[in-house]
Amino acid sequence: MSPDPSLNPPADLPTTLGALRAGGHVQRSVKAELRANLLARMQDGTTRFPGIVGFDDTVLPELERALLAGHDLVLLGERGQGKTRLIRSLVGLLDEWTPVIEGSELGEHPYEPVLPASIRRAAELGDDLPVAWRHRSLRYAEKLATPDTSVGDLIGDVDPVRVAQGRTLGDPDTIHYGLVPRTHRGIFAINELPDLPERIQVSLLNVLEERDVQVRGYQIRLPLDLLLVASANPEDYTNRGRIITPLKDRFGAEVRTHYPLELDDEIALVAQEAELVADVPDHVLEVVARFTRAVRESPSVDARSGVSARFAVAAAETVAGAALRRAALRGEPAVARVGDTESVVGTLRGKVEFESGEEGREVEVLAHLLRTAVAETFRARLGGVDVSGFVAAVQEGSGVETGELVTAEEVLQQVGTVAGLAKVLDRLGAGEAPSPGEAAAGIELVLEGLHLTRRLAKDVTDDGRTVYGG
Template identity: 45%
Template sequence: MKIENINTLGELKASGYQSKSIKEELRTNLREKIKSGKPTFDGVHGFENTVIPELERAILSRHNINLLGLRGQAKTRLARKMVELLDEYIPFVTGSEINDDPLKPISRYAKDLIAINGDATAISWLHRSDRFFEKLATPDVTVADLIGDIDPIKAANLKLSYADDRVIHFGMIPRANRCIFVINELPDLQARIQVALFNILQEGDIQIRGFKLRMPLDMQFVFTANPEDYTNRGNIVTPLKDRIGSQILTHYPETVQIARTITEQEANLDVIQSDMVHVPSLAKDLLEQISFEARESEYIDNKSGVSARMSITAYENLLSTAERRALKAGVDKTTLRLSDFMGIIPSITGKVELVYEGEQEGAAYVAQNLIASAIHTFFPGYFPKIEKLEKPDEKTAYTDLIEWFFAESGFELLDDATDEQYQRILGSIVPLEILVKKYQPQLEKEDRFFMKEFILWAMVEYKKLSKDRITDGYQFKDMYGSYISKL
């Protein structure tokens, strides 16, 4: 069917077009996608065996949907992806405020126009990208905003009585007829406003200022909400919950690999930045592990969640830290360093909600603690485990490294050291090179220095070395050597 050749109601009828409700559209197109084996919600990762099957069942059941989950769990992304399951174009009566179906008009405007013009009534075509409406529920939202109200200016201009339904100004919901309508943060909507949605969800009609309007709106509602025990700003009233067909619980990525995929997809990086900074695979894993550590941290309110946005903005800041260092050094390429992770602290502090103990310690301390915890978690996967208790005089894989620091006065890693200086300093520690060659022999050459620094930071976390922040970098020393030398 070539829509450019169909511009009137008569031509539409002659084409054999059949009207479908939006829920039927979604269902039909979803059936075809599932049959063909195509991904139904492409670009949404980690939900393949949990959320997406539940969402598919809800669409096949023609349900209105409530996506319930903590912040940063792709709830709105899922709702927006549903647009791809709509037909590419649908016809509507030209000039209609509520996208009237030419074959099943519901507004007075469309009915009167068709009664006058018949098959000559002009029609237009609405693309699926224009069939998505979104409203953030805020305490100041009114029934008039959502449903509609009498427009006194329209009444005066048209010289109509308030008893005439043509004086009605439609709200967002009627204007979203035959569309997907998303209300974000539903508990924030006042209870009396939620009550106004009852009829629309159950019977599909609306009431405005006492007008006896029977307007069977054709809509797909999607609501998003945080768990009620967290928001404390309001609740979803029980009768409204009862009218929502399916409530689907979302969740955070279950593995570091899935989290990495999401971060790399969503990070706002340009080609110059990506080409300038080489990021070792371990660095990407560490970055994601920070979010996993935050969700388990005793300093952070786990009811509020830790958004996937934290990893995304942290990754952007991480690359910007290395980029800034490269620009100051006047070089075109650099490799990420573990010390660059201090550049992500601003991305963490604003995105975690601290409990009392966390507030006492301070946001910056908590952020550094999360980075340290991620290093502590990952280290045994790359090198032999460091035991807390060791037998006296027993030689371990790290004895030579500890003795090197005992014999030396320590060394400094400066934030803005050039790559040449950085590699020379780390290269001077022979036991580090031996450890990397022995336990990570397959490691790419450009990742070796990141791995060396990783060992040093891990030794600090396992209380084998000390690390102090100096004005423009970090100083690593033996835990006891500097003290003994003063005796």
């Protein structure tokens, strides 16, 4: 996470230790800095964690209490619950700019050098010690725990190049510091902590309790100032490893995350995260959100593995892709319809862990849950609306053909003037002057809803077209 290249420190910031002291700068620990900035945002009503959806009344209060208490913490939850995004949002609570010793390997505060070389330099230069300013985005580092992670990666090791240059092995300047010391005065995150081998987890014990590191037996103590945050899946799900008891005991707080509890939050999350290449009406996004929740709650799906929010995001993007394909082949604006959601069943089944007894029925299970989601959206959006005109229009003609390659204009021509269409489009939020694509999307929701409530027959042809009959 690097700052915008065009973002430079303000020109009036002090450039020497003497100027920094004369300006009245007060040094704060990282946790004190986070606490002060969090309290300031709470008091002035500023958004504390931008982009985080569905956690306002559950996860965020617990997280805020942990930060205010100055605790290192673990975010515990199933895959795709936004743990990493939440951790990265903590960077916004740091000061925008902070002073460091210019050229320092660990970004030490000018008032408190910790490396032997920095201590010697500060003693020699005194108030002329040069000061640089580091943006908060450079004060964050994260590591995905993998089986090949070493103590050297996290803490540090002897640098053979420096030894080859003539330094002795006892010289602290021969140490190449790992990610944790290099995040001194910042936030360090470890994703999927249980995946870190237990012998490597031991190296973090001193960081969390004594706040220092030891490298290869060197007689050097680095008093680190940082916030350590980890993420993990629940122990009953991940069989790859565990957090060792002494390390777990050193974290001050364990915060449980969850999937969106409310449908509106699920929809908002999809709308925020999905990169849609076509216009996807709100009711189609609702179908995707309801489908995701239905899959998550299905007894056919392994509840311990969870159904990631990435499933819903990928589903929305797939629907948009289906609409764009139709637009490209038939030369019309790309607007998604309910029928486009059928494309997600085959493409996304690999993102779901099914119970062992459902082998071979995966597509059938997902197709049933998708139909349920469409029916629920139809009832929620159009409940109480008189749609008998659509039934009459279909029965009076030879049916209405829709499908992957049927244009919006073709759908509208087949339906003609239907009593109740204006009310339907109003309920779906299409506005006073809906486009042909929006009108066709509304019509298709009605036709599919009538089929699912057993008021219209439906037939799928060999070439993928859908015919709604009487």
